[in-house]
Amino acid sequence: MDAISVIRTKRDRGELSPEQIDWVIDAYTRGEVADEQMSALAMAILLNGMNRTEIARWTAAMIASGERMDFSSLSRPTADKHSTGGVGDKITLPLAPLVAACGAAVPQLSGRGLGHTGGTLDKLESIPGWRALLSNEEMLRVLDATGAVICAAGDGLAPADKKLYALRDVTGTVEAIPLIASSIMSKKIAEGTGSLVLDVKVGSGAFMKNVRDARELASTMVGLGTDHGVRTVALLTDMSTPLGLTAGNALEVRESVEVLAGGGPADVVELTLALAREMLDAAGVGDADPAKALADGSAMDVWRRMVAAQGGDPDAALPVAREQHVVTATASGVLTRLDAYRVGVAAWRLGAGRARKEDPVQAGAGVELHAKPGDEVTAGAPLMTLHTDTPEKFDYALRSLEGSFDIAAPGTAHEATPVVLERIA
Ligand code: URA
Numbered sequence: 001m002d003a004i005s006v007i008r009t010k011r012d013r014g015e016l017s018p019e020q021i022d023w024v025i026d027a028y029t030r031g032e033v034a035d036e037q038m039s040a041l042a043m044a045i046l047l048n049g050m051n052r053t054e055i056a057r058w059t060a061a062m063i064a065s066g067e068r069m070d071f072s073s074l075s076r077p078t079a080d081k082h083s084t085g086g087v088g089d090k091i092t093l094p095l096a097p098l099v100a101a102c103g104a105a106v107p108q109l110s111g112r113g114l115g116h117t118g119g120t121l122d123k124l125e126s127i128p129g130w131r132a133l134l135s136n137e138e139m140l141r142v143l144d145a146t147g148a149v150i151c152a153a154g155d156g157l158a159p160a161d162k163k164l165y166a167l168r169d170v171t172g173t174v175e176a177i178p179l180i181a182s183s184i185m186s187k188k189i190a191e192g193t194g195s196l197v198l199d200v201k202v203g204s205g206a207f208m209k210n211v212r213d214a215r216e217l218a219s220t221m222v223g224l225g226t227d228h229g230v231r232t233v234a235l236l237t238d239m240s241t242p243l244g245l246t247a248g249n250a251l252e253v254r255e256s257v258e259v260l261a262g263g264g265p266a267d268v269v270e271l272t273l274a275l276a277r278e279m280l281d282a283a284g285v286g287d288a289d290p291a292k293a294l295a296d297g298s299a300m301d302v303w304r305r306m307v308a309a310q311g312g313d314p315d316a317a318l319p320v321a322r323e324q325h326v327v328t329a330t331a332s333g334v335l336t337r338l339d340a341y342r343v344g345v346a347a348w349r350l351g352a353g354r355a356r357k358e359d360p361v362q363a364g365a366g367v368e369l370h371a372k373p374g375d376e377v378t379a380g381a382p383l384m385t386l387h388t389d390t391p392e393k394f395d396y397a398l399r400s401l402e403g404s405f406d407i408a409a410p411g412t413a414h415e416a417t418p419v420v421l422e423r424i425a
Helices: 003-011 018-030 035-048 051-063 092-101 118-122 135-144 159-170 177-191 211-226 249-260 266-285 288-296 298-309 340-352 390-400
Strands: 079-083 104-108 148-150 193-204 231-238 323-328 333-338 364-367 380-388 405-408 420-424
Touching: 003 018, 003 035, 003 079, 018 035, 018 051, 018 159, 035 159, 035 177, 035 364, 051 104, 051 159, 051 211, 079 092, 079 177, 079 249, 079 266, 092 104, 092 118, 092 148, 092 249, 092 266, 092 288, 092 298, 104 118, 104 177, 118 148, 118 249, 118 298, 135 148, 135 298, 148 211, 148 298, 159 177, 177 211, 177 323, 193 211, 193 266, 211 231, 211 420, 231 266, 249 298, 249 364, 266 420, 298 390, 340 364, 340 390, 380 390
Parallel strands: 079 193, 104 148, 193 231
Antiparallel strands: 231 420, 323 380, 333 405, 364 380
16 A cells, blocks of 8 residues: 555546555555645645545544544443534533533533634633543543533644644645545544534635535534434534624634523524533433523533533633723614624734634633624624734724625514524434
8 A cells, every 4th residue: 555546536526546545544644644745635635525434434443543542431321512613602511501501511622713713722721720631530530520611632642633733734635525534533523522513614714614614524423423323413504604702812702601501692592501401412412401401500500510620720710801992883773694604813913813723812811792693783882802912913903894794774573593593414
């Protein structure tokens, strides 16, 4: 077997054999296949695709590249959620303790943000003392004691994906449905969850810009999970406008705590409850009532215990950025569009996100929205507040917000886009 013949097969639109796939993933993980050869193969896959049989084998080979976790010692069924990433997507924060409060165990291995979408670990790290890095034993201990854990995936889980994802990131090969599906599902299957709910985002702020591509990604992932014995369901959800009223690390933690306290923006609450119901159903605890667990404080209790178990102080004040800049409405009327991608880029430029994996993030930076599509706004009144410790970045962020919203004449009817667009099982 050699890398050039594998690349040529896919370059010439052929089907990779199981032996070719097993060999190339293993050899790449061991360093025998060079980065430039894997980049050529990833580009050939992006351009020419893979069929379901190839994707299933590719995923299995990536799982086999590392360890598999086992939660069978827990007394509760496990349920996990994965989002393909969006702007203001803080849902994991209220969702994990909520589902735990309803009776399932939630082992949530999360990532850091890259580019315009935020990362769950970056958000939680704005809580003083909170630690993302846990050993497998610590992770099990927190999960057993509190019902939920949110932490970084260990190096042993699907190492082939770690290496390949970093390569795709710098070679323009992230946006390939077979590679996205196998990347996400290899980690989730290796993690050992019994059930999984996928939140596949659609719209300007998401990887998938249209429903057709999102549907294909979702059904590919549902098929992979089901074939590996993981009960898997996907929701396609709207990401044309930011979720909630905040995009930025500490700002999003604050909003998540509001949801856990029984308040928070309607779209965040709606999506949190929709995903919670799917997770509980998939885990076989479908008779629990997540709305009640938000209202009666039991989800908040789990949140506080979970944060404390990972070294965080749930009562500590969250960091606030040193400088603020208010963007005002340019006219009076109805806000009909507020673009997720542009708001995400602004939050990133203000310091909430990173351009390279090793860059630090600012805990307090981000964008706070004062109106959402459908709201009436008044000329000169605040529309968004930008937060940063580095005010020289305001101009750069403001440039990304040019053309980010439309205001129609007062009284214009606005048809709201539903939060949940489709369910795929
Ligand atoms: N998230 C992942 O884990 N992998 C991808 O390929 C894309 C998003």
